[in-house]
Amino acid sequence: MAVTIDAFTDVRRLLAGARCVLFDFDGPICRLFPEGSSAPIADRLRKEVDAFGAGHVLDEAERADKDPHVVLRAVHERGGPGLRGLLSVLEARVTAGEISAAERVAAHEEWHTPYVDALIHRLARRHVPLAVVTNNSALAAEAYLGRRGLLRYFTTVQGRRPGDPGLMKPHPDVLLRALRVLRLGPEGAVMIGDTGTDVEAAARAGVAFVGYGRDERKIRGLSRAGAGAVVTTYGPLAEGEWEGGP
Incomplete structure (x- = not known):
């Protein structure tokens, strides 16, 4: 399947109808390393x-x-x-x-994913429940989001399960844990991720997927993994017109 790059209209429509949005952390929210x-x-x-x-x-x-x-x-x-x-x-x-x-x-603006703050704020204004689903420690994601003033927008932050690295993505465990906390099924859930393991985990959890590809290497990896749509920036999603309000 060919990947559609920067299909902002389709992605905006998908997010507008989302019952919840699950963000991977390293990449889609910041560059951790x-x-x-x-x-x-x-x-x-x-x-x-x-x-x-x-x-x-x-x-x-x-x-x-x-x-x-x-x-x-x-x-x-x-x-x-x-x-x-x-x-x-x-x-x-x-x-x-x-x-x-x-x-x-x-503490360094250059490592924050551009426009992610604005996208999070916009989803929050639409009362879309948000979660982090990451292979990193949940404590690390919470530390970053807390320092950025973003933690309050997330219902749950789910990270690597201590003692069992085998449950890291591509295993769907972290997505399923987030959905349980949100008390939602996979229908209407959307994940934003930047790796092939994210694509696979979303598919195994039955969750719709949007790829974030900040460079050609990331885009190629997402395409090979079968991502249907990839955005290279959140700008048009954060700033463009959405269905049904802000």
């Missing part, structure tokens, strides 16, 4: 794994990846019960790194 700044956290995790004597659970690609979640998944999937203590240590490291990053990027 700009310019590869997650790499030191991933390196720290690998050192912890090696020091524990569990380096065998990481393959060559996982030893080079800058995403700390890659290390978490590997330890969870291959480590077994004997590495649960290590997994807890790694999760604490990742959560602390994510919270620190969230507080840092909240």
Whole structure:
């Protein structure tokens, strides 16, 4: 299926009829780890794994990846019960790194996703329930939104489930948890995400999806994953005319 880029009329109509909107955090709301700044956290995790004597659970690609979640998944999937203590240590490291990053990027305008504040305000004026559904720690998302004065617009912030990285997206768990808190089914729910795992999680949860592609790499990834529509900016959604009012 060919992706439709910047189909603002269709996306605006979809959001206008949404019963709730679920935002991924890193990308659709802010750039949590700009310019590869997650790499030191991933390196720290690998050192912890090696020091524990569990380096065998990481393959060559996982030893080079800058995403700390890659290390978490590997330890969870291959480590077994004997590495649960290590997994807890790694999760604490990742959560602390994510919270620190969230507080840092909240103070720098260049890492805020353009027009997202205006889009959130507009959805809130329309009384659309909002949620965050992220593979990051919920504490990190809450820290960022709180510093930006946006947390009050979100009914719930759902993040990585402690102790089970296997439930991170593309598993739909985080979306289903948000919908339970909102007391809504997937019908009429819309997710905004920026990765192929977001596309898959939304499909598995039965939730409509809008891709946010800030650059060509993101657009290609969303297209390959089967996203039907991708916007490259929220500007026209935040500022254009909507059906049924503001």
